[in-house]
Structures are given as structure tokens and as C-alpha cells.
Amino acid sequence: MALHKMINGVKVDLTPAEERSVRAEWEANKIKIAKKKEEKAKLKAEKERVVEKLLAGLEPEERELIKNKLM
Amino acid sequence: MTKNAWDSPLPTANGQLLIGQDSGPPAWATLTAGTGTSISNTAGGATINFDDALQDFELIATVTASGASEVTFTGLSSTYDTFWISFQGVQPTNDAEIMYLRTSTDNGSTYDSGASDYAWSSSGTNDGGTIDPEGSSADTQISLAGDQSSEELGNSTNETLSGNLTIYNPLDTQWTKFNFNFTYLDLSGDSNSLTGGGARLSTADVDALRIFMATGTINGLFKLYGFKA
Numbered sequence: 001m002a003l004h005k006m007i008n009g010v011k012v013d014l015t016p017a018e019e020r021s022v023r024a025e026w027e028a029n030k031i032k033i034a035k036k037k038e039e040k041a042k043l044k045a046e047k048e049r050v051v052e053k054l055l056a057g058l059e060p061e062e063r064e065l066i067k068n069k070l071m
Numbered sequence: 072m073t074k075n076a077w078d079s080p081l082p083t084a085n086g087q088l089l090i091g092q093d094s095g096p097p098a099w100a101t102l103t104a105g106t107g108t109s110i111s112n113t114a115g116g117a118t119i120n121f122d123d124a125l126q127d128f129e130l131i132a133t134v135t136a137s138g139a140s141e142v143t144f145t146g147l148s149s150t151y152d153t154f155w156i157s158f159q160g161v162q163p164t165n166d167a168e169i170m171y172l173r174t175s176t177d178n179g180s181t182y183d184s185g186a187s188d189y190a191w192s193s194s195g196t197n198d199g200g201t202i203d204p205e206g207s208s209a210d211t212q213i214s215l216a217g218d219q220s221s222e223e224l225g226n227s228t229n230e231t232l233s234g235n236l237t238i239y240n241p242l243d244t245q246w247t248k249f250n251f252n253f254t255y256l257d258l259s260g261d262s263n264s265l266t267g268g269g270a271r272l273s274t275a276d277v278d279a280l281r282i283f284m285a286t287g288t289i290n291g292l293f294k295l296y297g298f299k300a
Contacts, residue, residue: 003140003288007179008132014140022140029285033169040220 047071127299134293138164141283144295145179147241151297154238156280158253161232161291163284167258168224169217170289172236174247174271175279182281183271184211191249193267195219197257213269215282216253224284225258231291234265241277246270 003014003022014022051070055063090100131154136142147154161170173182173189183189191213192206203219216232217224224232234253241247253265271277283289 004138005141005143006134006136006139007143008145009134011139019140026286029169033285037220 044071129297129299130294131297132295134295135291136293137290138288139290140288141281142289142293143179143279143281144293145175145279147238147278147280148297149242150299152240152243152300153298154241155296155298156236156238156282157292157294157296158232158234158236159292159294161255161289161293162230163224163226163287163289165284165287166223166226167217168226168287169285170215170224170232171212171283171285172215172249172269173212173281173283174241174277175281176273176275176277177279179279179281182279183273186211188272189213189269190272191267191269193218193251193265195222195263195265197222198262209272213249215251215267216255216265217257217285219263219265221259222257222261222263224255225260227258227260230256230258230260238277238280244274244276246272246274247277 003019004011005014006012048071051067055066058066088100089097091097132144134142144156163170173184175182187209189210189212190208191210192204193214193216194202194204196202203222205214205218207214215236224230232253232255234251236249236251239248248268248270250268251266255263255265257263282293
């Protein structure tokens with residue numbers, strides 16, 4: 001089914017060129033978002049590793065409490 | 072016989088009010104609707120013109136989107152210096168989406184998407200109390216909602232977003248600024264509140280707006296209002 005856009009409340013079908021452009025942007029965004037998520041997951045893991053190292057000498061309950069605050 | 076509102080409620084018409092006078096007992100006043108709403112009795116009257124109070128805030132356009140690739144508002148006019156968009160029950164067709172905003176300076180023929188065209192920041196708080204800030208000093212669009220990790224927009228029942236976006240002086244020669252506030256249930260059904268802002272990093276006048284999802288179509292009700300300059 002052809003894509004459409006809404007301009008000031010009016011439904012307008014996309015031209016074939018516009019549709020190709022929109023679908024290409026969606027694909028590019030999928031890759032961009034996946035890459036960003038991967039980078040954020042890496043940062044989070046690194047932060048967790050550092051926090052664990054800092055709190056290593058504490059009792060488990062204390063460690064968990066402070067870790068929750070820091071993370 | 073005692074003449075008061077309790078023992079002798081004898082107004083001459085429906086919708087009357089009992090109002091005190093400088094001397095003598097209170098008298099019935101009549102409410103009259105018209106270009107203004109008048110309240111008057113035998114001691115005089117006053118007119119409250121609600122039209123005057125409301126005329127600087129106008130509904131410009133209403134959009135009901137269902138599977139649209141984008142929602143755009145074009146022809147932003149210098150009649151207004153501030154625009155306000157109400158988002159009601161907005162939902163992506165795909166799960167785990169991010170909602171974006173771009174601007175145009177040629178009335179919607181093209182939308183600016185350069186790598187450093189926009190700056191934005193936002194802070195989301197979920198129902199577990201976790202606060203998650205996000206932002207960018209140079210981006211291809213303003214990220215309105217869903218950019219926070221694990222708090223993307225969902226497409227299940229009730230996973231909708233409502234809120235508003237304010238656009239300040241888009242036709243002025245200074246950088247156009249934006250504020251937004253949203254409440255939504257994310258892709259996990261968790262409640263989120265999000266507040267943020269951003270700017271189009273250019274002095275060019277903004278005369279059209281494009282709201283869209285990152286990887287699919289958009290649904291919901293959008294209303295554009297203008298505050299007169």
C-alpha cells in the first residue's frame with residue numbers, strides 16, 4: 001500500500017520518489033539507532049564495572065544501595 | 072413578608088443572578104450572551120468580553136493521522152509569534168520507536184536535516200523513579216520522545232503519548248526554540264513523563280514543521296494553535 005503524509009490535516013499520497021526516500025531514511029535510522037544502543041550498552045557496562053570496582057570492599061547490602069544510586 | 076432570595080426567589084427570567092446595589096435590597100441581574108457577556112441590574116452593569124480574552128489564541132489546523140509517514144504543518148504565518156501543538160493519543164505503527172521533529176524554511180518543500188542543524192536535550196522519568204537524560208549539540212533532527220534507553224514508544228493498546236510542543240518565534244531572525252512536555256506509556260507499558268527543549272541552529276525563518284517516527288508511520292491527533300503576535 002502506498003504511503004501517505006498529512007499536511008495541515010489533508011491526506012497526500014507520497015510520490016514514488018518520496019516513498020523511496022522515506023523508506024531509505026527508515027532503514028538508515030534503524031542502523032543508526034542500533035549503533036547508538038550498542039554504544040550506550042557498552043558505556044553502561046563500563047560504568048558498572050568501575051562502580052563494582054570502587055565498591056568492592058563494602059558489605060553486599062551497602063554495595064547494592066550505593067550501586068543503585070550511582071547507576 | 073421577608074423579601075430575600077430564599078423566601079422570594081422571583082426572578083423575571085431564567086439564568087438570573089441576585090446582585091447587591093449601593094442602596095436597597097439586592098436586585099436580580101440578567102446575563103446576556105452576545106459578542107461579550109453582560110451582567111447588569113438596575114444599579115448598572117458590566118460586560119465581560121470573553122471573545123477579547125480568547126481572540127489571541129486560535130486553532131489553526133487539526134490533523135488526525137492514521138498510518139501517515141509524517142505529520143506536517145506548513146504556512147506558519149507571522150500573524151502569530153508562538154505556536155503550540157497538542158499531541159493526543161499519538162502512537163507509532165512499529166514498536167520501539169523514537170519521534171522526531173524537523174523544520175523547513177521553504178514552506179515544506181524540503182526539511183533541514185544537516186548533521187549540525189539542531190540541538191536538543193530532554194529528561195525522562197519512568198514510573199520506577201529512574202531519570203534518564205539525553206541530548207545532542209549537533210543533530211539531524213530534534214528527538215521529541217523515545218530516545219531514552221528502554222523507554223521507546225510502544226505500539227500496544229494504551230501505549231500512547233499525549234502532551235504538547237511549543238515553538239517560539241519561528242519566523243524571527245533568531246534561532247527558533249522549542250519546548251516539549253509529554254506523558255506516555257513506553258514499549259514495556261511503563262509510564263514515563265518527559266520534558267525537553269531544543270533549537271534550530273540557524274537564523275533562517277522556520278515556516279513549516281515535520282513530525283515523524285524514526286522507522287515507520289505515525290498515528291494520533293495533532294492540533295496546531297497560534298498565539299497572535
